[in-house]
Amino acid sequence: xxxxxxxxxxxxxxxxxxxxxxxxxxxxxxxxxxxxxxxxxxxxxxxxxxxxxxxx
Numbered sequence: 001x002x003x004x005x006x007x008x009x010x011x012x013x014x015x016x017x018x019x020x021x022x023x024x025x026x027x028x029x030x031x032x033x034x035x036x037x038x039x040x041x042x043x044x045x046x047x048x049x050x051x052x053x054x055x056x
Contacts, residue, residue: 016047016053 014029019038030038030050038050 018053019048019050022047028029 012031012033014031015030015035017030017035019026019028019030035050035052038045038048
C-alpha cells in the first residue's frame with residue numbers, strides 16, 4: 001500500500017518535444033511513455049509524429 005502511494009508522487013522525466021499532427025506543429029514537454037504512444041500506430045494518433053528536441 002505504501003509503495004502505491006509513493007508511486008503517485010514520483011516525477012517522471014519529461015523531454016522537450018515537437019509534435020506534428022499533419023497540420024500543426026506544437027512544442028510540448030512529454031514523458032517517454034507519451035512519446036511512444038504518439039509514435040505508435042493507434043487510431044487516436046493516426047498521422048502524428050513526436051520528436052525529442054535534441055533529436056531534430
